Amino acid sequence: MARTGRAGRTGRTGPADGDLAIRLDGAGRRYGLRRPWVLREVTLGVRAATLTRVEGANGTGKSTLLRLLARIDAPSEGRVTGRPRTAYVPERFPPSLPFTAVGYLTHMGRVHGLTGAAAARRAHAWLERLGAAGHAHTPLPDLSKGTSQKVAVAQALLADPELLVLDEAWTGLDAAARDILDRAVAERVAAGSAVAFVDHDPHRLAGYADVTYAISGTRVTRRTGEADAAPRATGRTVVVEVRGPHGAELPPGLPGTAGPGPEPDTHRLVVADLHSDLVLRELLTASPPWHVMSVRPGEAGDR
Numbered sequence: 001m002a003r004t005g006r007a008g009r010t011g012r013t014g015p016a017d018g019d020l021a022i023r024l025d026g027a028g029r030r031y032g033l034r035r036p037w038v039l040r041e042v043t044l045g046v047r048a049a050t051l052t053r054v055e056g057a058n059g060t061g062k063s064t065l066l067r068l069l070a071r072i073d074a075p076s077e078g079r080v081t082g083r084p085r086t087a088y089v090p091e092r093f094p095p096s097l098p099f100t101a102v103g104y105l106t107h108m109g110r111v112h113g114l115t116g117a118a119a120a121r122r123a124h125a126w127l128e129r130l131g132a133a134g135h136a137h138t139p140l141p142d143l144s145k146g147t148s149q150k151v152a153v154a155q156a157l158l159a160d161p162e163l164l165v166l167d168e169a170w171t172g173l174d175a176a177a178r179d180i181l182d183r184a185v186a187e188r189v190a191a192g193s194a195v196a197f198v199d200h201d202p203h204r205l206a207g208y209a210d211v212t213y214a215i216s217g218t219r220v221t222r223r224t225g226e227a228d229a230a231p232r233a234t235g236r237t238v239v240v241e242v243r244g245p246h247g248a249e250l251p252p253g254l255p256g257t258a259g260p261g262p263e264p265d266t267h268r269l270v271v272a273d274l275h276s277d278l279v280l281r282e283l284l285t286a287s288p289p290w291h292v293m294s295v296r297p298g299e300a301g302d303r
């Protein structure tokens with residue numbers, strides 16, 4: 001996705017651009033002195049008000065890297081600096097705690113510094129938003145996998161973290177909740193938080209990541225294809241394909257031209273490079289949100 005400079009991200013507030021939320025310096029991790037290194041010499045910073053994607057084949061260390069960023073785990077060598085208020089959604093949420101869903105969320109809200117009343121209010125609001133209000137008083141061990149995942153997502157979002165770390169957090173959610181999580185990510189970034197995520201779906205938040213890191217062997221390399229690898233001059237276009245709620249109209253006032261997409265309920269937008277950030281943000285934060293299926297540079301025939 002073409003970047004238009006930070007000024008292109010209208011609506012992003014919070015810490016000034018360039019603020020580092022957390023930083024790894026020469027970080028490495030192995031799970032035992034005689035075990036092989038999973039990651040080595042990882043030096044990277046995650047900035048406030050940005051979205052960071054981590055990619056890599058199965059077992060390469062994506063979760064390991066996210067746990068270091070979330071400070072759930074410490075590196076075997078090297079340093080981690082920065083202590084943002086962090087929330088983390090693990091790949092698998094342990095549901096066997098002796099709480100109801102809302103009891104657990106209220107407890108977690110208090111751990112994150114909210115008052116009991118505020119924590120309970122936000123717990124109910126997030127369960128409602130994610131479509132799990134009917135399970136507010138269900139004990140955690142009795143929740144389905146999908147509803148457990150909604151609770152895991154809610155606990156991460158309810159205290160407005162400065163750093164949100166999502167490890168395959170969309171897995172197990174129904175389509176509506178996946179879209180809500182897409183939208184919540186866009187909202188957090190717009191509010192100035194750093195968000196780092198792994199997802200097996202390469203289209204997840206397509207075009208919205210500011211930075212992509214790829215893990216190969218024990219190395220982590222920056223692969224910021226969206227922003228830096230193919231800078232495009234003003235005057236070029238970007239083609240965005242989106243799927244909306246059944247029968248929904250596109251949000252009014254989007255720049256560019258819109259036409260039907262390749263499938264029912266999909267639309268194809270051709271927008272100026274300069275406006276692509278704005279359009280993606282509008283779509284991801286619309287209510288209900290739109291699913292961004294693909295983003296690619298426009299070609300001569302795209303109108």
Ligand SMILES: Nc1ncnc2c1ncn2[C@@H]1O[C@H](COP(=O)(O)OP(=O)(O)OP(=O)(O)O)[C@@H](O)[C@H]1O
Binds near residue numbers: 038056057058063065
């Ligand atoms: N707690 C642990 N103890 C021992 N080995 C571990 C632990 N966590 C991860 N590993 C090992 O570290 C390597 C990287 O695992 P990690 O889960 O970070 O990779 P991943 O890229 O997230 O994998 P996946 O795509 O399957 O989710 C694997 O070989 C894994 O077996």
